[in-house]
Amino acid sequence: MNLQNHTTELVSQFLEGSPKQIVIAYSGGVDSHLLLVTVAELVSIYPAHHYLAVHVNHGLSPNADQWQKHCQQVCDELNIQFKAQQVKVDASANGGLEAAARKVRYQALEAMTEHHGVILLGQHVQDQLETILLQLKRGAGPKGLSAMAQSTVNENSITLARPFLELEKQDIVQLAQQKGLQWIEDESNQDTRFDRNFLRSQIIPPLLGRWPNLASAANRSAQLCAEQQQLLDEVNAKHLQAMVNQRFAIHIGKLQRLSEAWQNQIVRFWLAEQKVEMPSQTVLGELPKLLGAKPDGNPIIDIGLYQLRRFREHLYCIKKRKPELDVKLTLTASNTRLPNDLGHLHIDEKYIDQLLIGSRANNLKFKPLGSPHSKLLKQWFKQWDVPVWERERSLMLFWQDKVIAVLCEQHIIFASEIPCELRTMLHFRPNPPQL
Structure with a gap:
């Protein structure tokens, strides 16, 4: 030809x-x-x-x-x-x-x-x-x-x-x-x-x-490497499927059952699935310290715009975001974009200018709807298994100087004091989690 x-x-x-x-x-x-x-x-x-x-x-x-x-x-x-x-x-x-x-x-x-x-x-x-x-x-x-x-x-x-x-x-x-x-x-x-x-x-x-x-020979080598990587990724995908939760966080215990080489392979594959820049070998060398930390520890590995963090028995990859620490926002519209990239809050026009969004207060006592007990907010966070970085970004909703709800990354938790009518007129639309 x-x-x-x-x-x-x-x-x-x-x-x-x-x-x-x-x-x-x-x-x-x-x-x-x-x-x-x-x-x-x-x-x-x-x-x-x-x-x-x-x-x-x-x-x-x-x-x-x-x-x-x-x-x-x-x-x-x-x-x-x-x-x-x-x-x-x-x-x-x-x-x-x-x-x-x-x-x-x-x-x-x-x-x-x-x-x-x-x-x-x-x-x-x-x-x-x-x-x-x-x-x-x-x-x-x-x-x-x-x-x-x-x-x-x-x-x-x-x-x-x-x-x-x-x-x-x-x-x-x-x-x-x-x-x-x-x-x-x-x-x-x-x-x-x-x-x-x-x-x-x-x-x-x-x-x-x-x-x-x-x-031409180098091109053939590249094709062979691509074939090997495809086979490796098929195995990586099977391993990963068996060890991630609904938040696509890796169960540390299951990961640690594998050799260190496989741990690195699976973590690289997991990061690639989330479109995260590949870490250097030096950064991956820090992984055993994070995996071996105490369950209640808070170790962090930085990867460009992202972080690897541990919470309880899972390894998370999260986007770096600095929360606003002094939020004080009166809701003046029926649809409000919330601080800390939490999403949107919809309210009935009847309650415009009556509700206030504020920063979390860990030492404030809070009684969730349906609970017979009142506890410090930080104690509820632990009971609800809210990761540390999500606690930092959470907000509180006030009405008539009372806390009527806590807004977390994916949930709104109503307080027992909230009137039934007001609860039905509040709609929280969270942003998709950025892991």
Whole structure:
């Protein structure tokens, strides 16, 4: 099969099936330009799809606006709908400028793609080799060394497809030249301060000079790592299903019955299921201390925007949130968004301006509806098994200077003093728990 036919076949496989949106990630470089032209050549064969070329303008080059105009012109000539999305890149973010630009680029592409749509990306086998080498630099395991998959489906049912992942860069350039394409050359690609550019210009050429098939071999290794990770995740899922509660917290006793290596595997899988950034090996090294702490202890492991915390016999992953410690809010509307991200409280108009939301008071005595006893609020929290971080965010509802309810993350607990009519006119709609 010649190169033209092979390239067409690679792209065609992602255009089969029912009508859907096909988004081409079009930077203007040779890879994405050839991808765009190949799609345009197939539109008449697959006319039912909605085709859209998206150019993400990072604004990092003085030529960025000129590149955008070039991409617009090419799409007009090919009769492909074009949209440009300008983004801001935070160079101070973790991972540096490269990682930040990649993150916002993918976010922009996904934001412009419909559910069940397909995003076509132009990465090739040398890009795969760069990714694998970067993962080696980071000390990645099988999941990281799986690098880029030819096709993945994200949580929004959007397919991210890389039709050219088996192609060599030289094949892409050769075919683009045969077609007489004019593409953009990003001057930043020569800046070896960026890791990928350093690998691309200084490291990979001599490697390929000695081992011409290295990129293809590395791609096969990535596929094998992906297969192994898939098998491992199947086992992880079975283990995890048997040890989590309704809040997706892990039962520590069940976890500790496994070897330390399996504990680390399951915790990584558990975090990935919650879209939490993977902790370093150093952070995971703190896990035995947390698991071995006393049940009434309050150890914490920080993972970026999240925390691993223990409460009783369970391990939780929670998002860091600082509670307001001095809340005093009169309810002046029938629907009020509560402080501390607890949710919304709906009241009858009759009670507008009569109810007050305040911070918790652990030393205040409280008698729940239906209970014959009055206790300190902190004693009730213990009896109700409310985790420490949820106690910190809980609020109290006052009426005529009396506490008539306690609002926790997922519950409203009425006091025995609350009038029946008022209780029926209060509706608490909590936010989904963020674990």
